[in-house]
Amino acid sequence: MSQKNLIVAFGGVSPEHEVSVLTAIQAISALENSSYQIIPLYVTKNGRWLTGESLLDLSNYKDLPKLESQAQDCAFVKDETGKTYLKEQNVSGLFSKPKSYPVYAVLCAFHGSEGENGAFQGVCEMMNIPYTGSGVLGSSLGMDKVKAKLVAAANGIPVTKAVNFYESDWVNEQDDIITVAEDFGYPLIVKPVSLGSSIGVAIANNREELNEAVETAFRYDAHLLIEEAVNPLMEINCSVIGTPDNCKASVCERPLGKAETLSFEDKYQSGEGAEKGMASADREIPADIPEALTRKIQELSVKTFSALGASGLARLDFLVNANTEDVYFNEINTIPGSFSFYLWDRSDLNFTQLMEELIRIALKKHQEKNGRVRSYDTNLLSEKAMKGIKGLKGTK
Incomplete structure (x- = not known):
């Protein structure tokens, strides 16, 4: 059976970066004897896209600067036929030629932030490549x-009672927010709205702990949730x-x-x-x-x-x-x-x-x-139509 290039995408600008690396390496290990050729796509903590063999070894992540220096910048690109590749970028050396991998599918192993919130999924949609997990809407809702x-x-x-607010709300309406939350009764749960892995989550048993938990959670997210405890x-x-x-x-x-x-x-x-x-x-x-x-x-x-x-x-x-x-x-x-x-x-x-x-x-x-109609033939840009559009200039 011919090998197909499976891009395993992981890392990312996220507090859950290391968890993502663990999940990706586990998945890669599980697919070791599969028909796929595993191509890593590692997104660094500052957002660089990297690929290379060194990214397949978990022990290399103990020294991230060294690992990043050994890996190669990469990006999704399309050829003239519209086929998508993961292509190495900025390859140095007189006789060096960037490697290019036609994409069969992408296995998404991100946790949190841009990798799990629909942003990366949107890139895959734009490049028209198959990817695992939820789509843009499902990912962002999740x-x-x-x-x-x-x-x-x-x-x-059924869901628990909760109040949500932004940092500006906390500055301007702190007393009102606390009043609503305290009606639920202590203890209360404070959470960042858009993080996982229990990062920034705290239990508050009184007003002092509530204020402290909120201030801590704002270090991770500008939107918070206070929930009643079960x-x-x-x-x-x-x-x-x-x-x-x-x-x-x-x-x-x-x-x-x-x-x-x-x-x-x-x-x-x-x-x-x-x-x-x-x-x-x-x-x-x-x-x-x-x-x-x-x-x-x-x-x-x-x-x-x-x-x-x-x-x-x-x-x-x-x-x-x-x-x-x-x-x-x-x-x-x-x-x-x-x-x-x-x-x-x-x-x-x-x-x-x-x-x-x-x-x-x-x-x-x-x-x-791809079996659905994805484009619509129209003469909107015909000479006649363009004249009509020109006539709209200056109107309000």
Whole structure:
């Protein structure tokens, strides 16, 4: 079988940069014996696009300046026929010739910011290349916790009470915001709206802690969310794979941390072998909860995945009242850490098969998109039409 160039895109200008590197290397390892030729596309912390063999070795990331000096700048380019390539740029040396790789598909392994929020997906759409995961809208909704909750609530999916505000609101209306939040009752949860991996998330038990948590969270995002706490709390997660009109849920998991609300350290620096990313976190799989509750969360996961227009694979996180078993949608991760392979491994789909399925979905979506009418022949720029446009000059 001939090899196809699979571009694995990861890194990025994001607080979750290192987590993305771990996820990408895991995926590359899972595809080691596949029919694909793996081409890394590493986006540095300052936004440079790099490629090269040295990017495939996790140990090289211990010295980022050295790694970046060994790698080669690159970019997506199109040839005269419209075919897209990943091409090396600024190659030095008299006899050096830039390598160029025709793109078969892109495996997106970003976490947070421009890689997961729809921006990179938009680049792929513009270049008309298949890519894994959600599209531009689904990705951007997934990154915005406020918008995701609004869509969920509009579709009858339960969410917790919350107030959201921008930094300028906090400066001008701080007392009003605190009054609204305190009506929920302490403890309260403070979150950046557009970050994942629990970065900037804090629990506030009183007004002093609330002010401190807000000021800390503004270091990461200009838009924050204060939510009521579910007490006593169980966090239950479930992954979904497919498309909005045809998807299925994995088994459920219950992450276990020092506190029920998990920190970044609980997720990525606990358990044995933190280099395994989310796979190293302590968790209970399948979650030891009643079967009826499992089914409810799986059904809500599929419903939320579809409502948000997600695609490929996502992990949906829910807050459960341990006494009443009331369930609340918390957030969706459109590119979850380690691709949540540990959930699908318990659902009879190993990591390699999971990656293959993501690529298959990406190719099918791309084929369907290109099967639609994507241009419209018109004589808008004909001489007659142009005269009409000229006549509009000077009008208001």
